[in-house]
Amino acid sequence: MPLCSAKCGKNAILKRPKTGDNLCKECFFEIFENEIHFTISRSKIFKPGSTVAIGASGGKDSTVLAYVLKLLNKKYDYGLNLVLLSIDEGITGYRDDSLKTVEKNKEDYEMPLKIMSYKDLYGWTMDEIVEKIGRKNNCTFCGVFRRQALDRGAQILNANYLVTGHNADDVAETVLMNILRGDLARLKRCTSIVTDSSGGDNIPRVKPLIYSYEKEIVMYAYFKKLVYFSTECVFAPNAYRGHARVLLKDLEKIDPAIIMNIIQSGQTLKIDEERKLPTLTRCERCNYVSSQPVCKACVLLEGLNKGLPRLGIGKSSRVNRHIQMNLKDNTNFKGNCYNGCSENCNNTDKNK
Structure with missing residues (x-):
């Protein structure tokens, strides 16, 4: 068996996929954990x-x-x-x-x-x-x-x-x-x-x-x-x-x-500065962060509850038309209460 590449004097038992180094178990543990610590500490997370x-x-x-x-x-x-x-x-x-x-x-x-x-x-x-x-x-x-x-x-x-x-x-x-x-x-x-x-x-x-x-x-x-x-x-x-x-x-x-x-x-990779990227706002239905007036989760739920399960999967133009026609009225919402209620209700405000 080759010796550990970390020069600890022990026999290596594995070859590290990322670098190809031959390491003993203890050195592998230390290197693996230290890399994660370095990621956390360097980013000041x-x-x-x-x-x-x-x-x-x-x-x-x-x-x-x-x-x-x-x-x-x-x-x-x-x-x-x-x-x-x-x-x-x-x-x-x-x-x-x-x-x-x-x-x-x-x-x-x-x-x-x-x-x-x-x-x-x-x-x-x-x-x-x-x-x-x-x-x-x-x-x-x-x-x-x-x-x-x-x-x-x-x-x-x-x-x-x-x-x-x-x-x-x-x-x-x-x-x-x-x-x-x-x-x-x-x-x-x-x-x-x-x-x-x-x-x-x-x-x-x-x-x-x-x-x-x-x-x-x-x-x-x-x-x-x-x-x-x-x-x-x-x-x-x-x-x-x-x-x-x-x-x-x-x-x-x-x-x-x-x-x-x-x-x-x-x-x-740098993004073209002239390209307009979506800005985050709040879903008008459930108040969850979203880049659209109605978040993806609410669109998907609306499709499921109205027998149109592919609503959120199709072309965005078709989804937008449906939103304009049918999602403005909150009384049509069939999702669950965000207070943890297991019954369908119209309370879509998680703060109520």
Whole structure:
């Protein structure tokens, strides 16, 4: 066996995917954790005394994130109050099982846990949505609803920050997707460690694992013997992201540095100053931060509740016409009360 590249004198047991260095287990742990600490400290992300909500799915990324944040919080005296926040999308055979892992994380890491469900927030589970919309474009609904559910959960927890387990592979995939779609606004946001918190009480989103390779996260979880859920979502195989993932993995085989190169390219690309980018405002229906008068979640819900499940999927002109004709009257809204009420009602103001 080769000696550890960190020159500690021990035999190496792994080859680091990001750099190709041969490392012993202890040196790998230290380097992995120090890189995350460097990302946090260099960006001056957290303020002492803050409450940090960790988006916990039970998967490898969020499990490693929770473990490392707890470790670094104690080691470097961040002074943070860490809590777990999970979203129950209502996917039988997937999320119900992964939430058991989150419950185990709650016990192992001694962190409070808050679970938000699509059924309570929107009146629909993903199983019910897929039954209506089919397996094509279902990830659009899930992505929009999950993002809003995480924000609402963080607000309930009075969190100052919301951290997610997005790793370097995830971010590189998103860069590729946004380039292919020509979505410059999202291209600019997706490579930021801290997402712009403009929009009043919108809670900043943080990606501490943005420079951590997926393979290294798996290796860290394996050697640390962390408990995590590894089954893929039953609806994921049809997602558009899957095509970007396949492309990225093929490129990574040629050059492992391609992941970091793509991220750095996304960070340094300049947007045409003459191009008008959307400005954030508030949805006139639910008061959630949005770049449109009516947010995407409300449009999707309106379509589901009126028997037009593809309303938010079609061309924007058709959506806008429908909004102008049918969404001005708030009494037509069939969503759920944001006070946590499980019944349909007309209270769309989360502050009431």
